[in-house]
Amino acid sequence: MTALLTFRDAIARHAHGDGTFATALPGVTLIRCASPTLPMPVIYEPTVCFVAQGRKRAALGERVFHYDPASYLVATVGLPVMGAVVEASEAAPYLCMQLDLDPALLGELTLQHPRPLPAAMDDSAGLTLGAMTSPLLEAATRLLKLLDTPQDIAPLAPLALRELLYRLISSEHGEVFHLMARTDTRQAQIARAILWLRANYRDASRIEMLAEVAGMSRSSFHAHFKAVTAMSPLDFRGQLRMQEARRLMVGEGLDAATAGHRVGYDSPSQFSREYARLFGLPPARDAQRLRQPD
Template identity: 60%
Template sequence: MNSLVELVEIIGRHVQSDGIHSTAIPGVSLIRSGTPTMPMPVVYEPTLCLVAQGRKQAMLGTTAYVYDPAKYLIASVDLPVMGSVIEASEAVPYLCLALNLDTTELSELVLRHPLPEEKGRDPTAGIALNDTTPELLDAAVRLAGLLDRPDDIEVLAPLVIREILYRLLTGEGSSIIRQMAQADSRLNQIAKAITWLRSHYNEPCRIDDLVAIAGLSRSAFHTHFKAVTSMSPLEFRNQLRLQEARRLMVTETVDAAEAGYRVGYDSPSQFSRDYARMFGMPPAKDAWELRRALGHGNLRKSRHDFSIGQ
């Protein structure tokens, strides 16, 4: 059986409803959507997304990343994006296997398989797309296939995951993976600041504090932060704030003024301006439209996206 057809068959058998589904394999999730979805905010954590069927788009800043069975996506750090399934139907649903990336395991593999010549340490964007190779797809099929043999998972899953990481490390997009594995890489220095921002997004933010956390000069910090996230630190923080405010209003029916205050805005008017700039309409109207759509089941496939963490 063709590897891609086999992966579609395995995922389709194990996920019958739309959403993100954890599995018995640690770090592995299966994702399904039977319809295209409207762009929704979500934070991509360090993950490999391998699409078996359909197509999805992730907007990071103004850059669109479209991935499908021919292209896999790597997210190297925590990034707030606008994600939408752009090709799916009930007959041919969007199906994806997601694997959390273990930097400890990656670090060990980098030590065992160094490059003949180390490339520059300046980071590229925190999201990368690369061609899905037959070898990577074959390993993904064997990993997903373990869901049919749960007694084998404890012994065999770590071996297959290690093979997948090796394929990523030795493939065309290895630069971003190697930077994830190196504790002193610019990518990981920026990742420290991102981790702090995710935990303190509703607090006042001093750039000098972020610079100190990253251990970079002020100019280098701004340059590398922009390269990784496509945003300035304040734009990044505001995206986190607005994503959480939207979630509060839609899923907890918090009013706009309270949502803005809870995510760190002192000025309701500034909150409304920023919100409308990001989501295209004032917060109260946007939340009402989304709650109405949820009530009618129109956002059934995107409900899991109302979160500051995926």
């Protein structure tokens, strides 16, 4: 409990007010939220989220993950997720440290400390939970406390980051990180297809094209893509389109028809139907609600 309080206080010192805060530590972002939030779409890059206080819900397709100080969330590939803070208050705000995973460093450490991978791991979901342990919490706290002494960041942050990643790859759930570091797995093939799809989501790409990018047959690609992302390639593309359309309407003031066309929809009615199915409201009403929160 003392270690958790130290971790919580370290985040609170450097996250002033609600929001997302970049830090001087490589790959480290802090998040604070003093009240529960509506489900919001976000792209989870390969990352680990450590919660110091509060609770969050992440939905990937039909799979739902709740994480809090007893667990951490790992995203192994870039995924469109619906996230919501479900436990937070002014007295006890949601506090989180997010660590973007460095593929080169992760690869180096997994080569130095190899472990066998069960065959079934190759089809594991791109979003998963791990159990927080005392060594892992202490390593995360040591890294974060370097923000209190900025002059120590350059010489000590690389060491603290290596320790934290070592704790992750050697933990009970370390196979997830070893799998991420390999390039000869089905998950790596799907990750290549995801990167291509994220760059070309506006286009009406055929499944055969994505399967070719992944180096798989159509049927094999569809099965493995759904195992990793919990959705079909077309549903995945639809979520990417809807997230960008929402950003265009709320952030840039585009009307629904223009935003829908911008992300690849020729039919405004189809765009409106699919948008309402994902977000619960027609595009214009949803954008107005987000521009004028209660």
